[in-house]
Amino acid sequence: MRALTWHGTHDVRVETVPDPEIVNPRDAIIRVTSTAICGSDLHLYDGVIPTLMPGDILGHEFMGEVVEVGPKSTLKKGQRVVVPFTISCGGCYFCQKQLYSACDNSNPVAKQDISEKIYGHAMTGIFGYSHMTGGYAGGQAEYVRVPFSDVGPIVIPGGMEDDEVLFLSDILPTGWMAAENAAIEEGDTIAVWGCGPVGLFAIQSALIMGAERVIGIDHYPHRLELARGLGADVIDFHETDVLDALMEMTGGIGPDAVIDAVGLESHGFAFYNMVEAVKQKLIPGMDRGHALRQAIIACRKGGRLSIPGVYGGFLDKFPIGAVMEKGLQIRTGQTHVQRYTGDLLRRIGEGQIDTTFLISHRLPLERAPEGYGNFRNKPNEWTKVVLKTG
Template sequence: MKALCWEGVNKLAVENVPEPVMRNDQDMLVRVRSSTTCGSDLHLIGGYIPAMRAGDVIGHEFLGEVVETGPAVRQHKVGDRVVVCSFIGCGRCWHCANDQWSLCDNSNTNPGLAQAAYGYETGAVFGYSHAMGGFRGAHAEYVRVPFADYGAFPVPDEVDDVSATFASDAAPTGWMGADLGGVGPGDVVAVWGCGAVGQMAARAAMLLGAEQVISIDRIPERLAMTREHIGSEVVDYTATDVGAELRERTGGRGPDVCIEAVGMEAHSPGPQHWYDKTKQALRLETDRASAVREAIHACRKGGSVFVLGVFGGLVDKFPLGAVMNKGLTLRGAQQHGQRYIPMLLDRIAAGELSTRHLATHEMSLDEAPRGYDMFKNKKNGCVRAVFHPDGG
């Protein structure tokens, strides 16, 4: 079958690879109908995530049609249209039972590196390095889905393929940031990043009752899209002092909840960006954390900061003193998608949550390397490229 493979740092190619086979009685085989790029994939492509091997199939955000089920699969049948959570959860360990699906104890079959880096293993992710389980990714014609009854969800007839694809990762990730960040009625929320996840976090904050939502980015097309489709206020961080702007817009207090949706390759104006970029290139730090620093400094005293962007290891100049002295609550997580996906599909079907506009470019799987080039370099207003293995 055809699949998009990582062949080295900044090298992608569509290759012919063996079709997946069933390995366990809880497995399911899915024919992919659509998959999408994700900002966290750029960390893989750029060589910032360890344990990648040439030939690894990438991609983790997808929708497809069931073509085979294992004997223990009870919730799905051949022909069902399903969206699959990017994180794989067993459904039975303590973390899954407590809706902390990305922390599953049993899905990551190669936990050693995560244990060394973080103290405990994480859950597994489709197409996201051997440190995260080594599972083949979704930029392919077919995918094996382990623990299928827990990770795959039927798509309502009213929801089109592309809209539903974003319920695999972007929408639940954004919603989790607003939910676990503690957004409530009347809050002021600031979101760093106007990519797909940032837009979903902003919309989630609105639906959870926030009185004012302010989204921060530097790309004109993304700022305009967020204003038009999400309804958030926007700030171009290259045109103003973000901290001063947020204080001005909040009566001097600062946002109640700050959500960072950028991750380990954040940009920032001025010399700080080159300092971080140089240290990251020399591996003196693994992640550029300028957006996290800004969120911590901008958040009101006693407020909440939630880190949604993917970070791999260590950052420099982390403002721990501000966290402690301002009495902030600091949280972060990879997405617990199984907790949110059914609800989000219902909201998409009801018209409460729009995701279709995120797919600025649709193309065949054969064009995936070009799609990632546009996505990475933000060409032609690309927010997300969506791939259709059948040619779309």
């Protein structure tokens, strides 16, 4: 089959690789029909996530048709399914609590893995996201093996197009969980750092959940335009001092909750961020945290901080004093996708949530390297790239 493989920083290639096979009784094989490039994939592309190996197949946002099933899979051949990016067994302590992204059984190399040493506990399995998360082949391919297929995939009813439901795999539930973690109350003002795909879905979700006002913060004109189209006010951080603007917009109180949808490669010309950009190139495991620091300082006293943005290592100059003295509550983590997919599929079907507005480019899988390069280097125009197989 054809698949996108990683070979180093900014070096991804579509190559012919062996077809996947059923390994365990709960496995299924999916013929991928649509897959997407995620902002998190760019961290792999930029070489800031460790334990990738040349030839690894990337991609964790995908859907397709079931073509083969193991004897204990609940799927049937011919069904169309969206596959969550987190691989979850459904039966461990964490899955039983619906903390699916903390599954204890889906990372086959957990005990020898670097994540256990860095984080204190091993990460769960994730498709196409390094050997730190199990070394699973990803979905930017013609076919993919799906472990625990009786737990994760959601069957899509007839009449719904791929573009409507593809993002149930990751960024839509991630934006939804980000808003949920912000514990939105009636009359709240929510500020969202980053109007990329997750930030835009967080904005959409916060408004659905009853936020009175949502403020999107970015510097790309088209992304800010998309945020306005969802009903948000916006701040262009290249033109306006973010902290001053937020204080003015909230009567000197600050946002009730803040969402960092940027993560470990934040932009900005603050001194600390420029220093961290250099450190990130030189020192493994160093993250850039300008957006997170700014969100903490902006948040009102007694407010809430939600962090869907990916962080993988260590952060200098973390304002723990502001977190403590202001009494902020922090909620973060990889998304418990399986907890949300059923409800979100219903909302899409009822027309309450639109996902297609985000898609700027559709490319064949063979042009995936071009998609990566443009998604990284032209984020104003390339807001979301969907790859089609076949």
